[in-house]
Amino acid sequence: MPVKDCKTEQHIKETARRIFLKEGKMLATTQEIADAAGVNRTLLHYYFRSRDMLFNVVFTEALTKLRERLHEVIGSQLGFRQKVEKLLDVFFEDLTELPYLETFITLQLNQEPHKYEEMFVHLPGGKERIRNFLKEIHHEMEKGTIPVMKPINYMMNIFALIAYPYVAKPVFKNMFDLSDTAYNKLLLDRKEMILSLLFN
Amino acid sequence: MPVKDCKTEQHIKETARRIFLKEGKMLATTQEIADAAGVNRTLLHYYFRSRDMLFNVVFTEALTKLRERLHEVIGSQLGFRQKVEKLLDVFFEDLTELPYLETFITLQLNQEPHKYEEMFVHLPGGKERIRNFLKEIHHEMEKGTIPVMKPINYMMNIFALIAYPYVAKPVFKNMFDLSDTAYNKLLLDRKEMILSLLFN
DNA sequence: TTTTTGTTTAACAAAATTGTCAAACAAAAT
DNA sequence: ATTTTGTTTGACAATTTTGTTAAACAAAAA
Numbered sequence A, B: 001m002p003v004k005d006c007k008t009e010q011h012i013k014e015t016a017r018r019i020f021l022k023e024g025k026m027l028a029t030t031q032e033i034a035d036a037a038g039v040n041r042t043l044l045h046y047y048f049r050s051r052d053m054l055f056n057v058v059f060t061e062a063l064t065k066l067r068e069r070l071h072e073v074i075g076s077q078l079g080f081r082q083k084v085e086k087l088l089d090v091f092f093e094d095l096t097e098l099p100y101l102e103t104f105i106t107l108q109l110n111q112e113p114h115k116y117e118e119m120f121v122h123l124p125g126g127k128e129r130i131r132n133f134l135k136e137i138h139h140e141m142e143k144g145t146i147p148v149m150k151p152i153n154y155m156m157n158i159f160a161l162i163a164y165p166y167v168a169k170p171v172f173k174n175m176f177d178l179s180d181t182a183y184n185k186l187l188l189d190r191k192e193m194i195l196s197l198l199f200n
Numbered sequence C: 001t002t003t004t005t006g007t008t009t010a011a012c013a014a015a016a017t018t019g020t021c022a023a024a025c026a027a028a029a030t
Numbered sequence D: 001a002t003t004t005t006g007t008t009t010g011a012c013a014a015t016t017t018t019g020t021t022a023a024a025c026a027a028a029a030a
Helices: A007-022 A030-037 A041-048 A051-074 A080-097 A101-111 A113-121 A126-143 A151-167 A169-175 A180-198 B007-022 B030-037 B041-048 B051-074 B080-097 B101-111 B113-121 B126-143 B151-167 B169-175 B180-198
Strands: none
Touching: A007 A030, A007 A041, A007 A051, A007 A101, A030 A041, A030 A051, A041 A051, A051 A080, A051 A101, A051 A113, A051 A126, A080 A101, A080 A126, A080 A151, A080 A180, A101 A113, A101 A151, A101 B101, A101 B151, A101 B169, A126 A151, A151 A169, A151 A180, A151 B101, A151 B151, A151 B180, A169 A180, A169 B101, A180 B151, B007 B030, B007 B041, B007 B051, B007 B101, B030 B041, B030 B051, B041 B051, B051 B080, B051 B101, B051 B113, B051 B126, B080 B101, B080 B126, B080 B151, B080 B180, B101 B113, B101 B151, B126 B151, B151 B169, B151 B180, B169 B180
């Protein structure tokens, strides 16, 4: 096979992503991942050198993808309300696909901050797009279409209201005695409610 | 020392709590904890049998304490608004003390759900207190003092708005380019803003 | 004083996990 | 057909981490 086929590599990576970010098994061993992927454990090392690097690739890819999607939205030419709606949609999709990404970001960015700092910095035009969005928020406040507060707080609220119910899913499910399907149904309803909170 | 002195035991437990829940070092080894506590590693086993049990004791205690405090508030005789304010205060205090508790709850309750289910169930009058609070919320909506939505969503919002900025601290700090002190200052401001969102 | 009780320690054993290697292998290129 | 290239495997080594044990120890009780 002189042609790099990268089928196995992809497969391992996807399996790892599923186990780490979808099922939340942060402590999964190379053996578990190899078994789940149905390949020899040595292949993980062949393709990714170490468990650490495999984790890093998976994590970084997911994080980058989410960030790109979010930045694309806030940098788009949509009107403000459409932008916020789209932001909620993107989050909703992403959290449905990878419920544990948020949690891992928290832990990882704390464990090895230096490792990821540059990654954030190197996103082209990232900081500026965020500054512009904050300005837009400020402008909407002056127009009176949204509640007045520090723009950063407004932006945090968007994230908090959509993301937290995913992060805290096990707690809320238990607290309110809800089945998995009942909880998911509840999550679907939240978008409209959130919009009504975010806009006057 | 025929009298059980439990000073060392306490000390180990507190050190473990600091490392696990305050510093977010989920993967800390028994050696690291022993070193941080300045004791011989064998003592962890002497007092707690295994790393797992030590973690479990620390985690369960913190979780129980938080739950008790929250239940005490929602079950209290305070008026509705005072109750919500107090709820925000409790969360604020707890998250300041143990910023990673939330994150760990998420991961733990997912990893070994059965282990913690009974714990939740066995909280005396827990479910009922929550049901009553939800009724209270519903009543406030009828009175028109708060925005109308599913009461469960209202309760989720309370938690989300106060807790998420702690959970996602590393992300937001980076996103908005804030120092640690600047971020903490921001968090302090949120209470009033949150109240204005939660009430009409 | 010596016995008893509970604590602390160092040395050791066991387990779990990661990482390496050389050899077997398959398929395309020569 | 043979070589080359990249893939896969099993056996093995290294490391890290946890858990156990027996002996040393200190202080109160007998």
